[in-house]
Amino acid sequence: MLDDTRFGLDRHATLPGPLRLDGGALLSPIDIGYETYGTLAPDGGNAILVCHALTGDQHVASISPVTGKPGWWTRLVGPGKPIDPARHFIICANVLGGCTGSSGPATVNPATGKPWGMSFPVITIRDMVRAQAMLLDHLGVETLAAVIGGSMGGMQALSWSATFPDRVRAAVVIASAARHTAQNIAFHEVGRQAVMADPKWRGGDYYADGDPPAAGLAVARMAAHITYLSEAGLTEKFGRRLQTGSAKSFGFDADFQVESYLRHQGISFVDRFDANSYLYITRATDYFDLAEEHGGHLANAFRESKARFCLISFDTDWLYPTSESRAIVHALNAAGAPVSFVELNSPFGHDAFLLDSPGMNRVIDGFLRAGA
Numbered sequence: 001m002l003d004d005t006r007f008g009l010d011r012h013a014t015l016p017g018p019l020r021l022d023g024g025a026l027l028s029p030i031d032i033g034y035e036t037y038g039t040l041a042p043d044g045g046n047a048i049l050v051c052h053a054l055t056g057d058q059h060v061a062s063i064s065p066v067t068g069k070p071g072w073w074t075r076l077v078g079p080g081k082p083i084d085p086a087r088h089f090i091i092c093a094n095v096l097g098g099c100t101g102s103s104g105p106a107t108v109n110p111a112t113g114k115p116w117g118m119s120f121p122v123i124t125i126r127d128m129v130r131a132q133a134m135l136l137d138h139l140g141v142e143t144l145a146a147v148i149g150g151s152m153g154g155m156q157a158l159s160w161s162a163t164f165p166d167r168v169r170a171a172v173v174i175a176s177a178a179r180h181t182a183q184n185i186a187f188h189e190v191g192r193q194a195v196m197a198d199p200k201w202r203g204g205d206y207y208a209d210g211d212p213p214a215a216g217l218a219v220a221r222m223a224a225h226i227t228y229l230s231e232a233g234l235t236e237k238f239g240r241r242l243q244t245g246s247a248k249s250f251g252f253d254a255d256f257q258v259e260s261y262l263r264h265q266g267i268s269f270v271d272r273f274d275a276n277s278y279l280y281i282t283r284a285t286d287y288f289d290l291a292e293e294h295g296g297h298l299a300n301a302f303r304e305s306k307a308r309f310c311l312i313s314f315d316t317d318w319l320y321p322t323s324e325s326r327a328i329v330h331a332l333n334a335a336g337a338p339v340s341f342v343e344l345n346s347p348f349g350h351d352a353f354l355l356d357s358p359g360m361n362r363v364i365d366g367f368l369r370a371g372a
């Protein structure tokens with residue numbers, strides 16, 4: 001029995017595997033970087049798996065050793081919060097393909113002794129989930145009181161309930177979708193091409209001299225970051241305002257605040273993320289189509305599920321709009337699965353799930369307590 005009451009314990013597991021990936025490859029061993037918070041109850045009934053989004057990590061509620069900043073969901077996870085280490089045993093793992101401790105393109109291929117680079121096998125959301133299931137086996141966690149995530153984290157929560165229906169009692173899916181649309185794939189492809197067009201990418205073989213394709217990755221992040229915001233939010237924050245004290249350069253400096261903001265988002269991203277990981281993880285989300293995995297009918301994905309579901313969307317999220325959540329709700333209804341659904345107002349677009357949202361916290365708190 002785990003007896004870990006320290007808040008935010010940074011851990012690492014090397015699991016023997018093998019893990020058979022959707023693409024056919026066998027991966028072994030499998031490294032997982034993860035954190036735990038709180039203590040597993042004697043009956044094992046209080047485990048909550050928090051799944052991170054595209055560029056997140058396992059440091060959900062502790063100081064990130066990479067950025068030195070507080071974790072990305074301290075608004076929701078922590079003492080006195082809806083997910084509380086005093087009540088829950090909280091697990092958050094870096095996804096397979098990630099770059100903060102889990103096996104991915106930047107880790108060493110044991111067969112060659114060199115970083116995998118682009119020889120790392122292509123992975124899917126379901127592969128990420130299977131790797132997490134191996135981690136739970138390793139931790140002695142049989143069933144999850146809840147699995148929760150926003151965006152790509154929500155995809156993992158959906159995939160968990162479909163892949164391991166007996167292991168999930170509740171799933172919270174926020175600002176997410178059951179498949180990537182053509183527009184979602186299109187934006188990701190722009191980002192990938194930006195990375196690959198950077199001469200420093202060199203087919204993904206850039207680890208040895210520590211000179212990654214930073215310019216390409218920064219452009220990829222700038223384009224992607226626009227999709228995480230809303231027009232209203234950008235207008236409110238920056239409008240057409242120029243940088244303080246500056247006039248138009250009549251050149252191509254970052255005259256507008258929004259330009260400088262996006263450049264900042266791009267530059268700070270390359271300090272914390274691996275370009276090849278970006279390729280692999282965006283690919284995994286592009287391939288995600290839960291209906292396709294279940295004979296073309298989304299409801300089929302949930303027929304075996306024993307879970308209660310909570311779906312939350314944001315009205316200004318045009319990346320994974322409310323219509324995508326509604327499609328999931330309809331499928332859950334068709335499958336006879338219990339589901340609550342709420343669309344919340346927010347000016348902040350897709351990334352609203354990472355920002356202050358008292359409504360979101362209230363809904364999640366009520367939903368989790370109802371099942372306790």
Ligand SMILES: CC(=O)SCCNC(=O)CCNC(=O)[C@H](O)C(C)(C)COP(=O)(O)OP(=O)(O)OC[C@H]1O[C@@H](n2cnc3c(N)ncnc32)[C@H](O)[C@@H]1OP(=O)(O)O
Nearest residue numbers: 052053054055056057072257258260261264268351354355
């Ligand atoms: C989901 C997961 O699993 S984890 C991954 C989530 N994390 C991220 O995506 C990180 C990047 N994303 C963001 O920053 C997202 O917008 C959020 C939602 C997480 C944070 O939003 P907010 O708190 O509103 O921050 P905001 O978007 O305004 O960005 C603030 C940063 O922009 C900088 N900034 C603001 N205006 C300007 C400007 N005109 N010029 C240059 N920089 C600017 C700030 O100085 C600040 O910099 P810092 O982050 O280095 O301290």
Ligand SMILES: N[C@@H](CCO)C(=O)O
Nearest residue numbers: 053054055056151228
């Ligand atoms: N901005 C978040 C959400 C993207 O879906 C991230 O980068 O992970």
